[in-house]
Amino acid sequence: MLTNRPKTKLLVDGGDPEETLRIKSLMGFIDGQTTNPSLIAKNPEIQGRLAAGHRLSEQEEKDAYKKIVQSISPLVGDAGVSIEVFADLNSRAEEMLAQGQEMFTWIPHAYIKYPCTHEGLRAAEMSVQKSIRVNLTLCFSQEQAAAVYAATRGSREPVYVSPFIGRLDDRGEDGMDLVRNIKKMYERGDGHVHVLAASIRTINHLLCSFLLAAELATVPGKALQEWAAAGFPMPDQDFKYKAIDPKGEALKPIPYQELDLDQPWESFDLAHELTTEGIQKFVADYRSTLKRSA
């Protein structure tokens, strides 16, 4: 059991209620959960149906997602369950909002995930005006995080932004720097956006997220199990984050940018190739579960 709870809220990054239950028993609590189309496609029940030769209709996929989220929701705390809309590169904000509005009714504490794109930001802006909680996902740049802040200003509920650490590391950039830079930039803000450290691969990522005072961190079950097996270490005064890749190569620092959070959100550069690739991968994983005609 984890007795010395970090200030950073801990979420399970997954799509299997059984796994969430196992992690909850291991830690004694879980603050929340994040899901995404790739994680839902890996859900054991969905995989079982595919293995039996049954591909899902769009309605069946939606029903399965709802059932998964409804099973997870009672297991987690007030950081809620993040549910991702199905969006491709052509999806319009209005379509995403329509999905988000429906998904928001599935459970009491839903966060609707929209991508950090122009249309995703537009959907988020409309959502917060309707008091729908949002999580802006696939964040790979400080400019995207500035736009999230500006687009959701005035939200009554905390807004989440999810910088993806591991995927930046994967291409040789120090993903932890993105979290550090966003936290620094938000110091001058009103605190309405909470940083949810995502795409965490290692205990090192997790401990550094604590040190940077990320409000939340979402962690795959496997990494949480490793953390538990190591006795839930916390970063001490001597903790130094090693910005290296799995081969021991140094990761390239991401420089801090001076950005004005008072600018209109459309003025920030939202383009990032990893956001585009991330959307394409989610679409591919989602489609891999669907009937060919769907």
Ligand code: E4P
């Ligand atoms: C966050 O909400 C995402 O589900 C997640 O952290 C993605 O991580 P990955 O890069 O391991 O897919």
